Amino acid sequence: MAADTESETRKRIVILGGSYSGVSTAHYLLKYVIPKLPERPSYQVVLVSASAKAVCRPACPRALISDDMFPQEKLFVRTDIAFEQYPKYSFRFINGTATELDHGNRTVSIDLGTDGASETIDYYALVIATGASTSSPLLGLTRDDEFLRTKWIAFRQALPNAKSIVIAGGGPAGVETAGELGEFLNGRAGFFSSKLENPKVPITVVTAGSRILPFLRLSLAQKAESYLAQVGVTVVINARVTAVSPPGAGTEDVSSKATLTLEDGKTIDADLYIPATGMRPNTCFLHEDLKTEEGRVDTNAVTLRVDKAGPRVYALGDVSSHARPAIHNLPNSIPVLCANLKRDLLLAAGNEESAAGIDREFKEDTRETQLVPIGKTKGVGALMGYQTPSFFVWLLKGRDYWLWMAERWWSGNMIAKG
Ligand SMILES: Cc1cc2nc3c(=O)[nH]c(=O)nc-3n(C[C@H](O)[C@H](O)[C@H](O)COP(=O)(O)OP(=O)(O)OC[C@H]3O[C@@H](n4cnc5c(N)ncnc54)[C@H](O)[C@@H]3O)c2cc1C
Incomplete structure (x- = not known):
């Protein structure tokens, strides 16, 4: 089969959003799910992101003051580079903004940003991970890294x-x-x-x-x-x-x-x-039927499927209604979403229920967990219901706002197979 035709016939697992949720899900699928599927080369993960670089978002409150606050090459990291470790055919990165999801026809339209160029791709499976924007454009990617x-x-x-x-x-x-x-x-x-x-x-x-x-x-x-x-x-x-x-x-x-x-x-x-104030979920490209009143993707809080969007559609992270928006919810969400996606792919490939396994269920950890640095030396917070002394808030977060951990998120090493 010629290369172009081959790429046309691949079953695309499209992930919208290239930050903590989307990048980690892409790695997890490429590392732990696709290698376990029959006809492995027939799948391709397509990561679509409005920004070519991922940013350590928690660092923004300090980073906005001066470039001297953090090494810029650690603060902003090119999203596609970490995927060079996988077979070329298995991954594609598209730097563009999803503008319309047609969940009936299973296509997504993408604005490629240059000279009005756009692309419409069809998906076999879809993960919505487009996050949420703050009102102030100083506190994260409201467009791309250059805009920030x-x-x-x-x-x-x-x-x-x-x-x-x-x-x-x-x-x-x-x-x-x-x-x-x-x-x-x-x-x-x-x-x-x-x-x-x-x-x-x-x-x-x-x-x-x-x-x-x-x-x-x-x-x-x-x-x-x-x-x-x-x-x-x-x-x-x-x-x-x-x-x-x-x-x-x-x-x-x-x-x-x-x-x-x-x-x-x-x-x-x-x-x-x-x-x-007021995080705004990045869902303007979605049909109203797929959204909650708050504008988040109406997600099944147990399976992380978007039940109203048709088969093999999922959502996680800040854009999804399934849990409180926080990075620390992702290590529990991603293995569940990917296990259920794997099950759905196996069933769609004709496997018996017994071979595909059962659904994995998500349960949110609602214990008091939040660390809030106040300047470079102080802070308040709690982890899993236990109050943390100011010194630990500094040690874990305040000294560099999780920059020490960001590289592990972008390289796919943060989430072990669960
Ligand atoms: C100032 C601040 C500090 C924070 N500190 C912490 C903390 O210490 N701990 C913690 O757990 N959480 C923290 N959070 C929350 C945390 O940043 C979010 O939970 C996390 O970023 C969510 O990741 P995400 O991948 O779901 O979405 P986002 O990080 O919002 O990323 C969404 C991605 O999708 C892309 N995108 C958006 N729209 C489209 C589109 N239409 N098409 C294609 N791509 C699109 C964006 O460019 C971006 O790359 C903080 C948030 C803020 C604002």
Whole structure:
């Protein structure tokens, strides 16, 4: 068979999204699933990602301040390189954005970004792993790595002239960003001071909730608030931002001054504004029927299949409704998704139920787990329900925001066969 025809007749397992979920799933399939299938060469994993590089997203709250914070070659890593270890025919990387999923005809249209070029590919199996975007483009890949860098540059140019900063959102992204900026701009209060008096750049975290860090126990949220006070950050609770003027401040224009209107009608002026609220699932290319009310992919929380999308369609990571959006849920999700995909492929290839095995079931670990660094030396958090001392938050996350672990995610070494 000629090479082109061969590629046309391959059964494509298309994975949309090239970050923690998508890259790890691709490795897992290539390492542990496809080698176990009959007619192994007939399958091809196609990874489609809007960004050619993966980024260690948890590092963004510190990385946005300066390129000197982290080695850039570790922070941004080309997605395709780690796949050179597999047979060439078994993997293809497409740098493009999925624009439309036709789940009836089992095709996905991809915008290739250059001169309006596009491609429509059909899939035999599909994994949706397109994640979620923050309102602020400073905190992750809202388009591609170049776009993220451009936004960081614009923000950094405005930073030296900023006399006040407001961050909306009392979750970990908002708190970490406030802590990093506070320490960088204001330094830290002396050992015996509970609060930094007259910070050079007052920073305010406004949250709609009655406290920050709602996933952690109250005492940890209070401790976080006291660490924030030591770097010149004030927390304002029960303060939902209802309007931003000018409208694109903090989103389209990250260097703009902003006036924020709160629910009670009060206004706050900021030289810089960072909206760290409300993750938006990247699902605009999906039919409404496949989404939950929150816009996430309506995923079977036990099997990780997208039942309404037809056979052999799955979703995981931040885009999926099956679990709380967090990287630490992936080591449990990926082996389950891939085992069920393998089972579905075996059945589709004509194997008996007995040979294909039974479904694996996902169960979310809902214990209190979250680590929140506040600047380079402090932090609060809990792991599997146990409070972690500030020193361990620094050791595990705060010293480099998991950059030490990112390489293992991109190379496929993070998730062992489970
Ligand atoms: C500031 C911050 C700090 C965080 N810290 C932690 C932490 O310490 N621990 C933790 O567990 N979690 C943390 N999280 C959450 C964590 O980053 C996410 O859970 C994780 O990134 C989810 O991975 P993902 O692969 O599902 O999606 P994402 O990382 O969002 O990646 C989605 C990928 O899909 C691509 N994409 C998007 N749309 C399309 C499209 N239409 N077509 C093709 N490709 C597309 C994107 O370019 C990207 O490559 C943090 C999040 C933020 C914002």
